[in-house]
Amino acid sequence: GILLGNWQQGRAAYKTELQARQQARAAEPVLELTPSTRLGPDDEFRSVRLQGEFVAGWPVFLANRPMGSGSSAQSGFYLAMPFKIAGSDQHVLVLRGWMPRPAGAEYGKLPAFATPAGQLMLKGRVVSGAGKVMELGEGPPLAPGALVQNLTPEELARASGLDLQPFLVQQTQAAGRRDALARDWPAPDAGIDKHRGYAFQWYALAALALLFYVIT
Numbered sequence: 001g002i003l004l005g006n007w008q009q010g011r012a013a014y015k016t017e018l019q020a021r022q023q024a025r026a027a028e029p030v031l032e033l034t035p036s037t038r039l040g041p042d043d044e045f046r047s048v049r050l051q052g053e054f055v056a057g058w059p060v061f062l063a064n065r066p067m068g069s070g071s072s073a074q075s076g077f078y079l080a081m082p083f084k085i086a087g088s089d090q091h092v093l094v095l096r097g098w099m100p101r102p103a104g105a106e107y108g109k110l111p112a113f114a115t116p117a118g119q120l121m122l123k124g125r126v127v128s129g130a131g132k133v134m135e136l137g138e139g140p141p142l143a144p145g146a147l148v149q150n151l152t153p154e155e156l157a158r159a160s161g162l163d164l165q166p167f168l169v170q171q172t173q174a175a176g177r178r179d180a181l182a183r184d185w186p187a188p189d190a191g192i193d194k195h196r197g198y199a200f201q202w203y204a205l206a207a208l209a210l211l212f213y214v215i216t
Contacts, residue, residue: 001202001203001205001206001209002202002203002206004202005198005199005200005201005202005203005206006199008195008196008198008199008202009195009196009199011191011195012192012195012196012199015191015192015195016192019187019192021044021045022045022187025043025044025045025046025047026045026047028046028047030047030048030049030123031043031046031047031048031049032048032049032050033048033049033050033085033092033169034050034085035085035087035088035090039126039165039167041128043126043167044126044127044128044167045125045126045127046125046126047123047124047125047172048123048124048125048126048169049121049122049123050083050085050092050121050122050124050169051085051086051119051120051121051122052083052084052085052086052119052120052122053083053084053086053117053118053119053120054081054082054083054084054094054096054115054116055081055082055083055084055091055160055162056081056115056117057144058081058082058144058156058160058162059079059080059081059113059115059144059145060079060080060081060142060144060145060146060148060151060156061077061078061079061080061099061110061145061146061147061148062077062078062079062080062130062148062149062150062151063077063133063147063148063149064133064149065077065078065098065131065133067098067100067182067184074100074101075100075101076098076099076100076101077098077099077101077110077147078095078096078097078098078099078130079095079096079097079098079099079113079181080093080094080095080096080130080151080156080168081093081094081096081115082094082156082160082162082164083122083169086119089163090163090164090165091162091163091164091165092164092165092167092168092169093151093153093156093164093165093167093168093169094122094124094168094169094170094171095127095130095168095169095170095171095185096171096175096181097171097179097181097182097183098181098182098183098184099111099113099181099182110145110147113180113181114176114178114179114180116175116176116178116179120175120176122169122171122175123171123172123173124169124170124171124172124173125169125170125172125185126167126168126169127167127168127169127170128167128168129152129168130150130151130168131186132150133149133150134149135149135150141159142155142156142158142159143159153165153166153167153168154166170183170185171183172185
């Protein structure tokens with residue numbers, strides 16, 4: 001019980017640190033992301049702007065990504081797509097947004113979406129990953145239109161042959177009038193109070209176990 005309580009406290013401390021880092025990065029000027037830009041771990045959550053175009057032939061869908069919480073949560077997908085930086089062969093993996101799972105549709109049935117053609121200015125936020133969900137067994141081969149549980153730039157680079165930067169960009173603004181994707185990205189501070197509550201429960205259970213041992 002004590003070890004599990006300590007683990008929950010550690011998760012709360014980690015998310016508190018992420019929250020402080022995001023607030024600090026949000027106060028910094030928007031960074032122009034060019035082929036020569038090199039980002040490090042300290043640049044996570046930095047707002048960026050980049051010129052280029054989507055590689056429309058390589059959409060990938062991340063499954064089990066609900067939107068909302070509690071009884072109002074709705075199941076859906078994240079749409080990820082490579083974005084080619086103008087004037088180079090470098091690409092960035094962009095999390096374009098969230099799409100709801102069609103009501104009553106079988107697993108794997110994906111909703112329609114639109115991809116803007118040609119050059120555009122994309123605004124977003126640098127993140128280290130798309131968030132990892134539990135995955136049982138080996139997923140399907142990574143291919144255009146694949147529905148997967150988790151995805152990294154390195155995996156997509158190997159499958160597609162594209163030169164991808166080792167980070168992702170969460171798109172924060174619509175790209176085109178037909179862009180209907182939701183972009184209410186989960187905050188890194190989500191669940192801090194929940195972790196602290198769980199920690200208290202585990203510590204209380206450890207105390208009750210000790211008390212029961214002393215009495216009996």
